[in-house]
Amino acid sequence: MSTQPLPSSFIKKASDIASFYGFRHAQSLDRELPKESRLAISGSRDADRVAEACVTCMVSRSQKATAAAAAVAAEKNEKPQQTRAQDAMLCYFTNPTPSEAPHGINPRDVAEFGVSIVGSSGSIGEIVALKTLFSILADSGARVRGVRIGSGGDRDSQMRFSRELSAYLKKRSADIPDCCSKSMAQDPLSMMRCPGEVCSKIIDEGPRAMGFLSEKSRSHFREVLEYLERAGMTYELDERLVHDPRMPRVLFSLDIENEDHLIVGARGGRYDDHLRKLSGRKDATVVRASVFFKKKGLERSAFTYDDREKRAKIYFVKLGLEASLKSLTVLDSLRKARIPVYQSFSADKLGPQLSEAERLKVPYLIIMGQREAMQDAVIVRRVETRSQQMVRLIDLPLYLKAV
Numbered sequence: 001m002s003t004q005p006l007p008s009s010f011i012k013k014a015s016d017i018a019s020f021y022g023f024r025h026a027q028s029l030d031r032e033l034p035k036e037s038r039l040a041i042s043g044s045r046d047a048d049r050v051a052e053a054c055v056t057c058m059v060s061r062s063q064k065a066t067a068a069a070a071a072v073a074a075e076k077n078e079k080p081q082q083t084r085a086q087d088a089m090l091c092y093f094t095n096p097t098p099s100e101a102p103h104g105i106n107p108r109d110v111a112e113f114g115v116s117i118v119g120s121s122g123s124i125g126e127i128v129a130l131k132t133l134f135s136i137l138a139d140s141g142a143r144v145r146g147v148r149i150g151s152g153g154d155r156d157s158q159m160r161f162s163r164e165l166s167a168y169l170k171k172r173s174a175d176i177p178d179c180c181s182k183s184m185a186q187d188p189l190s191m192m193r194c195p196g197e198v199c200s201k202i203i204d205e206g207p208r209a210m211g212f213l214s215e216k217s218r219s220h221f222r223e224v225l226e227y228l229e230r231a232g233m234t235y236e237l238d239e240r241l242v243h244d245p246r247m248p249r250v251l252f253s254l255d256i257e258n259e260d261h262l263i264v265g266a267r268g269g270r271y272d273d274h275l276r277k278l279s280g281r282k283d284a285t286v287v288r289a290s291v292f293f294k295k296k297g298l299e300r301s302a303f304t305y306d307d308r309e310k311r312a313k314i315y316f317v318k319l320g321l322e323a324s325l326k327s328l329t330v331l332d333s334l335r336k337a338r339i340p341v342y343q344s345f346s347a348d349k350l351g352p353q354l355s356e357a358e359r360l361k362v363p364y365l366i367i368m369g370q371r372e373a374m375q376d377a378v379i380v381r382r383v384e385t386r387s388q389q390m391v392r393l394i395d396l397p398l399y400l401k402a403v
């Protein structure tokens, strides 16, 4: 017997799990958006539209915050400061497009549950997305055979690689079989997707995408791999993964061992350049991760979920990477205790996180810096009285249940 959950509960469960890592339903953004963007987010349920709406929302949030800060500064006769908005973490479900569905799966046979982190440029974005995928898969009884991961790097890295690959394939053109000889002329990278033996061999003997990473992309990718190791997730490098028309900087794919399982695959990556093109904003960043599950035979009710927002009483403030990494373990224990928190993974500064906590009107803060992370503890602060107490991580769920 397989340990599958009832299909009708899958999306509900998945979004419940995602909510403990800080993801909110895409629809909950609606009231923060200008009217014309509202329809885009709740009407289409398209991953690209969700990401675009997030960018719009963050821009308007940061404008509002900047205006508020300017008013305060004017009163005090001080110079106003630019306020940056926090990242937006959203979940949604949709029908995948052909380029998004896992390889070898008809996109019409599956539905997609996805999470997006818009506004986090650091490698912790990839880790949070992967961590969320792992939790959803583990909860559903799907066994992960392994993580394949690759990096194409930023636009410049990808352009250099693409030029090099084209030049190489031109030299080998006499060896290229019919399956790829035509498409080659239009899109040389398409050959990386060809399962044919001859094509695979030609690609294997050619230039490697990872050899063309810029210094910045290389160090970003190195960080992602380092965190994967520290989080105990085993991975293998897969250079072919990076071929995708949306030019992901990092791409990962999780293979499911139990073939009869409801979930057929999970994948995601960093699509900064794609979102920049869509939104016209040069600083846009997005990490996406999705679970694909069979929809054949599922009742309509399988696609409904509770989109009312779970209000959290706590905002989890993290300072520095050490704390961000350790926070993932903390979130696991809070999830098991069913204690939701708000958080962001983009900020390594205290100010923006505190103003976000203020905006959300939470009565409690959990604060973890480098020192607390080393001591396996956090500071719990009551916003109203500003009284605070050091609490050991092991005692945290019980402590928070009692407040």
Ligand SMILES: [Zn+2]
Residues within 6 Å of the ligand: 177, 178, 179, 180, 191, 194, 195, 196, 199
């Ligand atoms: Zn081929």
